[in-house]
Amino acid sequence: MKLVAKAALAAALAGLALGGTAEPALAAAGLDGRGMSLAWCLPFAGLLLCIATGPVFYPHVWEHHYGKIAAFWAALVVVPLLAAVPADQVLGALTFTMLAEYLPFIILIFSLYTIAGGILVTGNIHGAPATNTAILAIGAVLASFVGTTGASMIMIRPIIRANDDRVHNVHVVVFFIFIVSNCGGALTPLGDPPLFVGFLKGVDFFWTTRALFMETLIVVGALLAIFYVLDARLYAKEGRVKPDPTPDSRVGVKGLAMLGLIAVVVAAILLRGYWKPGVSFKLAGVDFPLQDIVSNAVMLAGGLASLKLANPIFREQNGFSWGPVKEVAKLFAGIFICIIPVIAILAAGRNGALAPLVALVSNPDGSPNNVMYFWLTGALSSFLDNAPTYLVFFELAGGDPKVLMGPLATTLAAISTGAVYMGANSYIGNAPNFMVYAIAKDMGVKMPSFFGYMAWSVAILIPIFILVTLLFFIRGAPLAGW
Template identity: 65%
Template sequence: MRSAKILAAAVALLLVAEPAFASEGGLPGDAMSLVWAVPFAGLLLSIATGPLLFPHVWEHHYGKIAAGWAAVVIVPLAASFGLTEAGAAVLHALLTEYMSFIILLFALFTIAGGILVAGNIHGTPLANAGLLLIGAMLASVVGTTGASMIMIRPLIRANDNRPFNAHVVVFFIFLVSNIGGSLTPLGDPPLFVGFLRGVDFFWTTVHIFPDTLFVAGVVLALFLAIDIFFHLREEGMPKIKDPTPDSKVRLRGLPNLPLLAGVIGAILMSAWWKPGPAFTVLGVTVELQNLVRDIIILALAFVSLAVSRKEYRAANGFDWGPIAEVAKLFAAIFICIVPVVAILQAGAQGALAPLVAMVTGANGQPNDLAYFWLTGLLSSFLDNAPTYLVFFELAGGNAQHLMNEFASTLAAISAGAVFMGANTYIGNAPNFMVYAIARRRGVRMPSFFGYMAWSGLVLIPTFVLSSLIFF
C-alpha cells in the first residue's frame, strides 16, 4: 500500500500545476542522453539482485523500491521538459499501455485460476514433455498468460516429489510463456500490437510457423535430454514422499472456458470495431473501442470470481501475490521505459543511433538478421510489445508493405520479440508470474542471473541456428 502511495505521489507531481495536458506528449528523444536510461537500468538491476542479495528486504519492500525508481524518472522529466510534456508521456504510458496490459493479465490470471486440472500424473521426462507441448500449443489460442496460468500448477504438482524440478519450470517459461505464443495475435502482446497496426490475423501463423516449429522442437528435445539426465540422477537418491499422489486427471471449472473465449472476443472486437469517438483523460486520448474492451475484460474477470468454486481455486493454490507483484513491478517498468523508448524512437538522431544503423544494410535495405537480434535482445529487457512497435516503425510502419515486400523483415521482428522474451524473467509478463507461483509452491527457482545462464546455454544457440536458417 505504501509503495502505491509513493508512486501515486510521484505521478501527482505532474498534475499539480495543470489539470489536463494539451497533447499525448512526445519527449525529444534526439536531445536525450543515455543518462535517462539509468533509472531503468537501476530498476532491472534491483529486480535481478534483490531476491539474491537481500531477499527479506526485497520480499517485503519490492513495491517501494520499484516506486522509488519510477519517481527518479518522473521528477527529472518534469523538471527538464515541463509538467505538460513529461506528464503527457508518462500518463500516456500508464493509461493507454499499462492499464490495458495489467487488466488483460489480471483477467487471464483470475479466469485461468478458476480452471482446475484436477488429479495428478507422475512427472517423468515423457510426461513433462507432453505437458510442455500441450501448454505451448495452447499459448497461441488463449495467450501465453492464459496457458501459463492453466498449465503451471499441474506441472508443479507432477514434479513436486522430485529433488530436481526447477529446470522443468524454466523450460515451461521458455516454451509455454513465450515461444508457444508466436502463431496468432492472441498469443503474445507484440503480435497483438501488429494486428492493431494492420497485420492480418493469420499472417504470423503462416510466416512464422516453420521458425516456431524449429525453435520449439529444438528446445523441447533439449529439455527431454536434460530431464532424462536429472531423472537418472534421482534414481539413487532418497525418495521424497509425493505430497500429491497420482490420480485420474479431470478438468474442473468449465464455466471459465466461455469466459476465456469472451476475453478473446473482446480483444478481436477492439481491433475490428472502430466507432470513432474517443475520450480525453488528463489530456491522453483513450479510444472508445479500447475502453469498452477493457471494461468487458474486467467484467469477465469478476464474473469468474463469482461463478468459480472456491475449492477449485484453493486446490490451484490461487492467491493474489503473483499478480500483485507483476502489477507493481511492471508499473515501474512502464514508467522507467518512457525515456528509453523516446531515445529509440529518435532513430538515427538519438543516443542509440548505432543500434538503428545496424538494422540497415549498405544498400539501404533492411537487415533481417539485425532486426531479429536487436528486436529480440531489447525485448529481453524492455517490454516486448513497445520494442516490437519501435522496430515495426523503423522498418517503415506500413503493414501492407511489410506483409508483402518486406515479409521476411516483419517475420524477423515478430519472432525476435516473441522468442527472446524468454531470455529473462522480465522479458514477458507471464515469465515473472510463473516464477512467483513456482517460488511460492516451494520450487527453488534460479536467480535472475541464474535463469539467464539457462537461457544463454539453451536459447541463444537455438536462436543462432534459427536466425541463420530463416533470416
Template identity: 60%
Template sequence: MLAFISTPAFAVDNHVALDGSALGPIWALPFVGILLSIALAPLLAPAFWHHHFGKVAAFWALAFIVPFAATHATGIVASEMTHAILLDYVPFVILLTALFTIAGGILVTGNLHGSPRLNVAFLAVGTLLASVIGTTGASMVLIRPLLRANDGRRHNVHVVIFFIFLVSNIGGSLTPLGDPPLFLGYLRGVSFFWTASHMLAEMGFAVLILLALFWVVDSYLYKGDSDFKDCVDPTPDTKEMGVSGKINFALLLVVVGAVLVSGSWKPGISFPVFGLPLELQNIVRDIVLIAAAIASLILTPSGLREKNSFEWGPMLEVGKLFAAIFVTIIPVIAMLKAAENGAFAPLVALVTTPDGAPINAMYFWMTGILSSFLDNAPTYLVFFNLAGGDPVELMGPLARTLVAISCGAVFMGANSYIGNAPNFMVKAIAESAGVKMPSFFGYMAWSVGILVPVFALVTLVFFRQ
C-alpha cells in the same frame, strides 16, 4: 499522477509528440534504473525487494517525472504522461489481470505417470495453450499437475527447465494474448492474427527441435530410473485426473472475443479523457475484460483458488513495476524514434546497414539478449520504435524485421529466470514441491547449452540476410 494530468492547465486536446533528437542519454537513466532494479534486486537483496519494490518503482518514476516537468513545457508533459498511462499501461494491466484471474480459477487435479510420452504431450499442449491464455496462465494451470506426474523421479529438474523454455516463453508466440510484448505490439497497431501467420514457422521450428531434444533426454533418464518407471502411480493417494472451474474456459473465450472485436470493430467513436481521445472499441474491450475477471471470482467454486495456491501478489508486483516502466520509457521511445538524429544513434548503427536497411539477424539477437536480462515487454517496445514504430510499415515491407523483434523478445525471455515473469513463478512452485532447481547461473548453463544453439539455427534458417 492522474490528478497531475487532469489539472486544467495541463489538459491537452491532441497528443503532442516529444522531440527525441533534443534529449540527451541522461533521460534514459530512470528507465535503465528500474530495469536493473528488477533484474538484480531480487537476487542481491531479496528481502528488501519483497517488501519495498513498490517504493523502488515509485522512486524511478519520480526520477523522470520531476526533472522532466521542470524542464519541459507542461503541454508536452501532460500529453506524454496521458498517452503512456491511458493508451498503453491501463489496457496492458487489464488484460494481464483478466488472464491471471481466470486462469487461477482452473484447477487440474490428479496424478499421472511421468513417462517421456506423457511429459512430451504435456509440454506440447502447454505450448499451444500459452498462445490462448498467456504464458503466465498456461504455466500456472499446468505446472502443478506436471510436477505431480514426475514427483517420484530421480531426475526431474530437466522437466521443469524445458517447461519454462516452451510453455512459459516460446509457446506465447502466436497471439497478442500469448506474451506481453505481442500485446503491446497489438496496442500499437499490429493486427491480432499477424503474429500467428508470420511467426508460426519460426515457433514451430524451435518447438519441434526442443520437444525432440527433450524426448531424447527424458527417455535416457527415464530408462535409468527403474524404481519410477515400474511404478504405475507413484503417489496413489492423490485424486483422480480431472479439471475443476470449467466455467473459466468460457470466460477465456470471452477475453479472446473481446480482444478480437476491438481490433476489427471500428465505429469511429471516441471520448475525450484528460484531453486524449479514447476509442469506443477499446473502452468496450477493457470493460468486458474487467467483467470477465469479476465473473470468474464470483462463479469459480469456493475454495478452488486456495487449492490452486492462487494469490494476488504476482499481479500486484507487475502492476506497480510496469507503471514505472511505462512512464520512464517515454524519453527512450522518443530518442529511438529520432533514429540517427537521437542519442541512440550507435544502437541504430548496429541493427542497420550503411544505407539504412534493417539487419534482421541483429534485431533478433539484440532484442533477445536484452530480453534475457531485462523484461521482454519494454525491450520489445524499444526495438519496435527503433525499427520506426509504424505498424503499417512493420507489417508490410519490414515484416521480417518485426518477426525478428517479436521472436527475439518472446523466445529469449527463456534465457534466464528474469527474462519473463512466469519463469520465476514456475521456479518457486517447483522448489516448493521439492524439485532442486538450479541457481540463476546454473539455469543459464542449461539455456546457453540448449537454447542458444537452437536460436542460432533459427537465425540461419529465417533471418539470414
C-alpha cells in the same frame, strides 16, 4: 480476495480509458527523445539491478520493501522529467503509460490469473519426461489461441504439481517459460502483444501463422527435444526419493465453466482489432479509443465474474493466493515508468542517443539488415516491453504493412520472431514470465535468481536463435522466404 477485487475495480473506474492507441507511449504522448542522453536510462538499469540482486543479497529487505524500491526508481524518472520537460508532456507520457499501457496489462494479468485459478486439474499426473514434454507441447499450442499469459496461467499449476515429488524440478519451470510463456505464442496475433500490435497496424491475422510457422516449429521442436533429453537424464539420476505430496487419484478437470470466461477475455482482445466505431476520449492530450475502453472493461468483468462463479474450494486446492499478482503489479508499475525515457530515445530513431544502434538495421546499399532486425528487436525485447519495441522497428522498416508482408516479409518475420522468442531471455522480457516465476516460487519451487535464469537462457536459447538466424535471416539462407 474481496479487497483485491474491489481495488481492481476501483483502479479500472479511476482510469476507465484502459488501453490506448497502438503507438509507443512516448510518441503518443508527445515526449521528444531526440535531446535525451543515455543517462535517462539509468533508473531503468537500477531497477533491473535491484530485481536481479534483491532476492539473492538482501532477500528480507526485498521481500518487504520491493514496492518501495520500485517506486524510488520510478521517482528518479518522474521528478527529473518534471524539471527538464514541459509539465503537459510529462503528464501526457505518464497518462498514456499508466492508463493506456500498464492498466490494461495488469487487468489482463488479473483477469486470466483469477479465471485460471478456478480451473482445477485433479488427480496425480506423474512428472515423467514424456508426460512433462507432452504438457509443454500442449501449452505451446494453447499459447497461440489464448495468448502466452492465458496458457501460462492455465498450465503452470498442473505442471508444478505433476513434479512436486521430483528432486529436480526447476528446469521444468524454466522450459515452461521458454516454450509456453514465449515461443509458443508466435502463430497468431492472440499469442503475444507484439503480434497483436502488428495486427492493429494492418498485418493480416493469419500472416503470422503462414510466415512464422517453420521458425516456430524449429524453435519449439528444438526446445522440447532438449527438455526431454535433460529431463530424462535427471529423472533417471534422481530416482523416486521424495514422497509424493499429491495422492494417487484419477486425472480430471473441474471448473470448465471458467473456459467460457477465458473465451470472453480472448473475444475482448479481438474486439480491438475488428470494431472501429471512430469514437475516442481525450485525457491529458492522449486519445483513448472507445473499442479499447470497452475491451478492457469486458476483460475486467470476466476476471471479477470468476471470483463469484468459481468454486472457492478449487481455488484453495490450487494453492491460489494474491501474492504473485501483487508482486507483478508493484514491480511492473515501476518498470513501465522507468522505460518511458528508454522508449522515447528509441522512438527518436536515428536522431536519438541510440542512433548508432538503430543504424545497424540497414545494409550499406540501404536494404534492411534482417539479421540485425532479429537480434536488436530481440535484445531490446528481452528487457523492455516487447510490444513498443516491436513497433519501433516496425516503423524503422517503413511501417507499410503491405510492403512488410510482401517484398519485406523476411524483415517483418525477423522483427516478429525477435520480439516474441527473445522475450524468454529474462524474467521481465514478456508479461507472463515474472508471473510464472512468482507462482512457482509461491508453490515452493526454488527458482533461479534473475541472473541464474539468464544463465539458462543464454546456454539454451541463444544457440537456437543462432540456428534460426542461419536458416532464415542471412542473405541466401536455406529457408529464407520459404
